[in-house]
Amino acid sequence: MSLSTLYAMTGVALFSLGFHALLVQRHLLRKVLALNVLGSATFLLLVGMARRGGDTPDPVPHAMVLTGIVVAVSATALALSLARRLKAAQGLVRLPEDMPE
């Protein structure tokens, strides 16, 4: 198993962990954590799999991951500020379980 494959597989494992947690965790902070793990997993996968071909690192996935990290932190900041407002306005730290359907 090559280095890249190892990390790509780590990515897959982390992705499933994060996905699972995103679905089952109720606390908003945990959902945000899950989302971040999910993001990191995808980034690992991206670089790991792209490296398979040659020896020299490919700049394209690197650029993609750098962008992705910035996006992830912005989304996290947005999510946390929403969570704070939700707590302040309605005292909620979880999403209402039963949705208004």
Place this chain on the structure above:
Amino acid sequence: MIFDHVLALTLVGLAWRLLSTSHLFKAVVLFITFGLLLALAWVRLEAPDIALAEAAIGAGLTGALLLDARARLEPRDDVPDIAPAGSGPPAPDASH
């Protein structure tokens, strides 16, 4: 190579713990650790640029945001927050 295997396993283990621990504060700290180890993985993957970004933004900035949010959302420190029975990963209480 062995180092990489250990690192990969640690990452998965950390992720597991941080997503399932019953204490929010602990989870956030674990997440920061996870980010720092991930930066190490980026170095191993010959991506020092990503490693720097990960350490600074992924672990540092996100970690700070999370710590701040935790303090505001759950001021009474660590209220156990166990996922509803049967729907989450098993609570890791047995290990600590």
Place this chain on the structure above:
Amino acid sequence: MTVTFWLPVAILLSSFVPGVVIFLLPEEQSGARTALNLIGAVIKVVLVIGMIWGITEGRIYEARIPLLPDIDLVLHASRLPVLFISLSAVLWLLTTIYAVGYLEGSPHRSRFFGFFSLCVSATTGVAMAGNLLSFLVFYEILTLVTWPLVIHRGTEEAHQAGRVYLAYTLTGGALLMVGITWLHALVGPVDFVERGALAGIGPDYHGQLKVIFALLIAGLGVKAALVPLHGWLPHAMVAPAPVSALLHAVAVVKAGAFGIVRVMYDVFGIEFATTLGVHRPLALVASITIIYGSIQALAQDDLKRRLAFSTVSQISYIILGVATLGRLATIGGVVHLVHQALMKITLFFCAGILLETLGIHRVSEMNGVGRRMPLTMIAFSLAALGMIGLPPMAGFISKWYLGLGGLDAGDPWVLAVLLVSTILNAAYFLPILHAAWFRPANSPWPEARRGEFETRLYLLLPPLITALLFILAGLFAAAPVSPTAWCHVIADAEYGQ
């Protein structure tokens, strides 16, 4: 871009533009609204007269506007459409006058007259549609703009009627759309062509074409009130009298019947329909509807409901004529499109007058009303006798041609249907006439207001004019300008003579 393009468009716009402007008028401006309405209606009549003249000169009016890559929106006016257009133009003018009087002082008049004009525009579009897609477009618009008229009163009962109306007509529209798109998928765009557009189709498709025919007839039959698709029509009676008049004589019901005429003659073609063997089931359904409608009418005490079931019955005369082979039956069916309209609109005008002036809406309340309102009841009586088929009224001409046509086609049972229907017609109309003229009034009638005849002039004039029209249409059926003569030419064209 010549007059042959612009005239059909102008006829359509002559009611559409006033309709849109009326929506924007404030409720209080009843003078401006009436003026707009009447000007539009008069312009329409003038334009239609011009068109009739052009058609007798051998001109064909057609406006094509590209809609889809392979289909145009076509307005096409030749002899058959113009028959329907002139009918709707004349009756719109009269109904507008009537409605101005009828709705005096009631709320939401801008909305009412706006949709009223749009309803007539859509009917004109249905009349002039030159292919199935155009027909469908106007047919569905007609459904939509009629709904606010049906629920105009705003009562729970009116809304219930509106729901029933839409449930029936929208389902019918959907069936029609499936039929039309299926035909399109099978053979491409279909323009209306005299003697039928599908004549050359090979036997491989005959099975599918039969199903398509059934879908089209079912879709159109909802509006034409073919049994068992007629359920909405008696409900729609809650609408104000001018709306009922328009619905039954010109707009909705006629659009369905006219569509069946189109499908039979100009899409399938009478010969091809015979090859497929689809005309006999249609004739059977029409016959059942004629008898069933009449029997139901017998049982109604509510005057407008009785008239509604009478419409169910009478409209199927048109369909029976269309589904019976031969020129004579065609003439009988198509001319009934006009004759039924003139007679039925008279009846509804009169029913509205009775309701407005004396508060009568039941047959049992009509005892002795003839002496209080002689002019109204004369018009009513003439129309009822015409419906029964008494010579020389217009209804007799229709039945005469239909009967002859039935014999001609070797279907003597058509004659039997007509006979039974005539007896039933007499059975539900004559008691009304008897009560109105020969029975003493239940209680003294309220006096007419000073300076009025038996009712307001706006209300009284239209039924008198329509009564005159159907008497003339009957008396001078042989004259070259009569609807009957016009239908002779149409029938000749459809049979390629």
Place this chain on the structure above:
Amino acid sequence: MDRPLNWAVLSVVLPLFGAVAAFLARARAGQRIGLLISLAVVLCSCGLALQLLEYGADRYGIGGWSAPLGIGLVADGLSAVMLFMTAVVGALTGLHATRYFAPRLSHDSAQAASQAHRRRYFWPLWLFMWAALNALYLSADLFNLYVTLELLGLSAVPLVALAGGPSLAAAMRYLLVSMLGSLAWLFGVALLYSAHGVLDLDRLSGILAPGPAVWAAIALMTGGMLLKTAVFPLHFWLPPAHASAPAPVSALLSAVVVKATFYLVVRLWAQVFPAALSFAAGQLLGYLGAAAILWGSVQALRQDRIKLLLAYSTVAQLGYLFLVFSLAMAPEAAADAWRAAVLFAVAHAFGKAALFLASGNLLLALGHDRIDGLHGVSARLPITMFAFGLAGVNLMGLPPSGSFIAKWWMLIAALRGGRWELVLVLVLGSLLAAAYVLRVLGPALMGPARGPRIAVPALMEWTALALALLSVLAGITVSTSLRLLEVGNPFSPAPGVPQ
């Protein structure tokens, strides 16, 4: 290539700068900037359309970088149509928003403050979202599309949260769903890139080799986009988000934002993936669409608030867009089917925006949007209710609206392919739509007006009416808009269309 102005680049850059300027400016100035930029972007989209009709499809680079790292833009007929749709909806909704978010007389200082907050942040967020949308329509490679997707999500979510109250939870859920969808997309991109080493859509379509990795990528990317487009059964997040957002934001979300991710699926399936797709894949999407139509319509019938009704109606109407994927799998019906989808999307955008704006007017006038409280409102707000009715005609798929023509094509495609079950769904969907539209129109037309005529700013009424008219006219003007769609057509050329 002599092109006088680079309309495509401008249509991305202008709203982006506008967003920054509006953010830095004060509320009143921000609004002026927003309106100015709106006008400019409408002009850009018209300019682009005319340019495409004259010169054909084209590719632009920004900043001198070449693909794959540079930002390349490709404009063809499909992107121009989407750009135009967004510009029209956006500009009219923006006009509506100037009144909707205007300061209101209120004794409650907290309420006044939150209204000021909305007014302050609507314009920067919306302009930012507009830039993301336009960039999405014009992007030509998978990674740029990822970036635009994320920017879209990051601006749409705070727009929902502007309403405060129950919208916060809805916005939170929307954010989580949106991020998950984007990450699924990125996962798919990773798979495709590792398999082929290419991100550019055109080059990828040329070399795409079917295989497990590609199939997994298609599944992940499509799945992510279905989640973001709220296709049944992944629609759970849409009704709360669209129903609780401020009315102009609901209009933008339901009309445009869900269409952007739908557009991506169309791009991929029609342009990049065809070689790797099987009939069954299209069937699956088609049946999801069919289920969405029926389920969404029935849910809409059961709501007692207008905005929730409209949100479920969006779930149902999105179903039609995915029904097309099933129809398009038959080669002889593909052209009709794709054209139908695009026309349907555009007509729905205009119509649904009109409906949400109208619901905003009702909310402002009555203080609520409960259906059972609408009696006689048509006499008090005639223009708004007329707009509601017209846009309702479009939902019902009746002529002459755009969705009538779209359903006409869908029916023909379904009948040619012998897809009876879809014919049935199409018919039922229209009838159910009629039923839920009339649930609102009926009471509104019923009975005498209770209370006086209500003053709602005329601009709010007329913008709703303008959009409603557009949705109805979309059916009549379809032959001209088809010419634009044919420029650099990603779909197989349609028979009967002049090439």
